[in-house]
Amino acid sequence: MTAIVPTAWIWMDGRLVAWDDAKVHVLTHGLHYGSAIFEGIRCHRATGGTAVFRLREHLERFRDSAKIYEMHLPYSVDELVRAVRELGRANGSPEAYVRPIAFTGYGEMGVDPSGSRVQVAIGMWPWGAYLGEAGAQRGVRATVSSWTRIDSRSLPPQAKCSANYANGILAKLEARAGGYDEALLLNSAGLVAEGPGENVFRVRNGVLSTPPASSGILRGVTRDTVVQLAIEDGIPVQRTGFTREELFTADELFFTGTAAGVTPIREVDGRPIGTGAYPVVRRLQTLYEDALRGRAPKHADWLTYLGAA
Numbered sequence: 001m002t003a004i005v006p007t008a009w010i011w012m013d014g015r016l017v018a019w020d021d022a023k024v025h026v027l028t029h030g031l032h033y034g035s036a037i038f039e040g041i042r043c044h045r046a047t048g049g050t051a052v053f054r055l056r057e058h059l060e061r062f063r064d065s066a067k068i069y070e071m072h073l074p075y076s077v078d079e080l081v082r083a084v085r086e087l088g089r090a091n092g093s094p095e096a097y098v099r100p101i102a103f104t105g106y107g108e109m110g111v112d113p114s115g116s117r118v119q120v121a122i123g124m125w126p127w128g129a130y131l132g133e134a135g136a137q138r139g140v141r142a143t144v145s146s147w148t149r150i151d152s153r154s155l156p157p158q159a160k161c162s163a164n165y166a167n168g169i170l171a172k173l174e175a176r177a178g179g180y181d182e183a184l185l186l187n188s189a190g191l192v193a194e195g196p197g198e199n200v201f202r203v204r205n206g207v208l209s210t211p212p213a214s215s216g217i218l219r220g221v222t223r224d225t226v227v228q229l230a231i232e233d234g235i236p237v238q239r240t241g242f243t244r245e246e247l248f249t250a251d252e253l254f255f256t257g258t259a260a261g262v263t264p265i266r267e268v269d270g271r272p273i274g275t276g277a278y279p280v281v282r283r284l285q286t287l288y289e290d291a292l293r294g295r296a297p298k299h300a301d302w303l304t305y306l307g308a309a
């Protein structure tokens with residue numbers, strides 16, 4: 001969870017507006033019908049200046065999410081890259097979470113979104129660890145949710161649509177009520193899909209596996225990053241589904257996400273995972289942090305510097 005601490009500016013519909021003026025009408029279509037798509041991106045201090053991690057990939061996913069819902073974005077990916085950089089420079093907060101959102105605005109009421117114009121806003125605020133600093137170090141306690149992950153026959157999980165998060169909210173509430181840090185959702189085939197805001201990985205005998213894109217997950221940018229870093233480091237990776245019982249027999253389990261980073265899971269439903277040592281997780285945390293901070297020359301192109309105006 002990250003508490004929102006206001007910054008000076010929000011980019012809204014093509015211009016910077018003061019934080020307190022970035023408002024919408026209460027009858028906004030997206031608020032009523034979940035007709036909104038969004039992104040979560042990380043901005044941080046790196047060697048060479050303040051940088052945004054894999055900005056273009058996030059904005060391409062943003063564009064794809066809009067496409068799935070036939071939401072006509074009035075800005076190209078290049079224009080949005082410029083908008084994020086402009087906002088980052090104006091706010092000047094180096095460690096920040098960046099949240100672009102596009103939604104059908106105020107206009108008509110009814111399920112059909114076509115009568116309401118698409119609005120786009122980008123906010124950013126200082127960064128906090130989503131599953132806590134302690135979680136990243138000691139590992140989090142997860143529970144398998146009784147809620148099934150949405151699937152592409154009903155609500156396409158690969159679109160980062162606000163409506164998807166109703167499913168995540170139910171899982172999160174249940175996990176919290178049970179005293180757990182996070183939920184793990186199974187898909188309708190009974191295989192492990194992901195967390196409410198994270199992808200999941202399993203390590204067994206030195207091999208990394210993560211559910212495939214077809215298993216009801218969001219194609220995480222951090223998931224892709226970890227897969228690439230692992231392969232480069234000689235760790236074998238499989239994009240294959242695994243079952244609930246394979247959670248319990250894992251040597252290591254971990255979540256990945258822009259907000260969660262690379263976070264070990266130390267327990268599932270009260271059962272300890274592995275020995276409690278996370279050699280693969282620790283290695284991947286280091287490689288990921290190096291890439292974020294600009295210490296991995298091979299991946300210099302993952303960083304977009306805010307630069308000068």
Ligand SMILES: Cc1ncc(COP(=O)(O)O)c(C=O)c1O
Pocket residue numbers: 040194195196197198199217218219220221222223256257258259
């Ligand atoms: C449902 C879901 N799965 C996975 C992720 C991880 O994606 P990423 O690594 O791109 O942040 C997120 C976070 O955006 C998410 O909301």
